[in-house]
Amino acid sequence: MQKTPTIRDVAQAAGVSLKTVSRVINSDKGVSAETRKRVLAAIEALGYRPNALARSLRGRKTYTIGVVITDITNGFFSTIVRGIEDEAFARNYSVLVANSDELLEKEKLYVRIFVEKQVDGLIIVPATGSQEYLRDLASHIPLVFVDRPPRDFSGPVVQVENREGAYRLTRHLLEHGFERLAFLASDLRLPTVQERFAGFRKALDEVGITLHTEMVKDGAKTIHEAYRKTHELFVLPLRPQAIFAANNLVVQGVLKAIRERNLRIPQDVAVVGFDDFEMADLVQPRLTVVAQPAYALGKEAAVLLFSRITCPSVAGETVVLPVEVVLRGSCGCEDVPQEKTFLKGVRNST
Amino acid sequence: MQKTPTIRDVAQAAGVSLKTVSRVINSDKGVSAETRKRVLAAIEALGYRPNALARSLRGRKTYTIGVVITDITNGFFSTIVRGIEDEAFARNYSVLVANSDELLEKEKLYVRIFVEKQVDGLIIVPATGSQEYLRDLASHIPLVFVDRPPRDFSGPVVQVENREGAYRLTRHLLEHGFERLAFLASDLRLPTVQERFAGFRKALDEVGITLHTEMVKDGAKTIHEAYRKTHELFVLPLRPQAIFAANNLVVQGVLKAIRERNLRIPQDVAVVGFDDFEMADLVQPRLTVVAQPAYALGKEAAVLLFSRITCPSVAGETVVLPVEVVLRGSCGCEDVPQEKTFLKGVRNST
């Protein structure tokens, strides 16, 4: 491990001052063509690479943002991250990522670390609990939330029409004539889930259907737990006719359980999910879902963050992106597979 | 945006020198209990947070590593990243991530940026092309490759038994009596794919089956392209009896095409894939695959990297992790769904 050359070594090699080298590196004007050539030659010869740390310390800008999500393994979040990353890349920014696992303490810790690392901004999927701890921070560094609003704290959020999407999908279910609908959620304390539940509930209320508590299952945070809760639904005296799975993990558990019980979808029980993903298009019957623009969610959050970074006076309001009900077979509709339903792949590719 | 307090402000507030504050922050000895208390009080009062940039510049250590993968959206890679991230978190390291999209130029650019940001180490899934450009770098900073070895360059790699896995899976297919096997690949220039193809081929050779060129399709880099190539296979006069999909994206395209042609799996055509993922367990019939320990891949790569970071003399050899052939229904076996096939979720949770 030999010593990395610094601007000083380059200056010496080229026989100029530190500042002149600095000017060449930053393509500042005020350097003659001749000198510039000599400096560039020295840079080349020594294999000099600027030290971004020193630059950032001096310039108070790291060209790095921090992203705290709950779990990168979840396709929904990885797609959001991808949206953020692409936008960041286009602006010469790098991205630090962290998985909070829905744990407030982990979120806090990561935020602290990223702030100490002087990130220029932070995009957060807030974990359950209170984001009040961010209050002081918010005046120091631009923050943007994605997917869910923070709690006990107000800041710009980029999210989707959870309530509306759930409402429309539930109405659709009701139009199929189902009356005993179950709602299976990862965590009803999450704002997104609450909104979805509100939409679900509103649709039921409108047609005067009473929702029985045993038809609502909470705490299905993993595929496996969703799977178990689904089984619980089927040992009830009155089994559900349709299941509304509140996210992409839940729906996978639901499918697994139904498969195991040898029930037919949608004849024995209909299933719909919130959030589209490749699998939804490959199972049989294909899954009817509310498709969320995950990539756009990340991209918009990044756009918002960068506008706040470049111009701190930008307040940054809540952005709500539209969702789309994608009817396939699992809700009871006739399933007509058609090409080009590769929505997740829709990207302004780089 | 008020000015953030520095160690200097704390020193002034507590009536001590800079160095004393520094000592308190780093819990160095040589500070009386009384002074320590005063300093801590000042830190608290001012809301002081150390600046990691200055620290890193001074200490030549950033506690940050860079990870360059091809696409975080792909569950295989996001799981690898998760493995890396968990290991990094445990050691107080942060992770910078980048998507190369299999583009060498993007990979190079990111590596350069990360190096300029003075990361303590780099984990790379090398894109197609030559990694020769890393030669100089390797003596300056620890590098570890995951999933595939680099080209024109030798460095520590953490990968799986591609050849062996493909070989075993292909043999299994042959035991079912299939003779016309097709191989569908994303990019045959990739080392992983080459190895898998070699294993596939070896199995065929052993039983004396000649592989016809039209049974090998290359260039299926997206689900959509895999879908198209699959259709191409079925307009051939002699259609394949079984399809070996070389990765998780390919297999999704294959399924989609087969579904569209209303062919039955495995009666009309068997399908197997390389890399397990949730979906494989949910489609009908369930997919027979070679399961790769993606999480462990990332974790091991990180472990190796950190051992090289802490002790630069560690050479770092190639680590090969075992794969497992998971027999389900799509290969022609009787499909006996069983609980607890949640392999992806297997994690030493935090």
Added chain:
DNA sequence: CCCCTCCTTGACAACGTTGTCGTTGAGAGC
């Protein structure tokens, strides 16, 4: 010929830390 301008260049300090080394003072040992 002189002054003014503009272009090129450099010295120096600063960004916020920490390592090195030196100073001070209290207490122990003789």
Added chain:
DNA sequence: GCTCTCAACGACAACGTTGTCAAGGAGGGG
């Protein structure tokens, strides 16, 4: 009472950059 040791603390430089300011020289206009 004197030296010696050790704990507590501080001054200073350095990490690698860049912003500020000033200097030097060439060239143009009067």
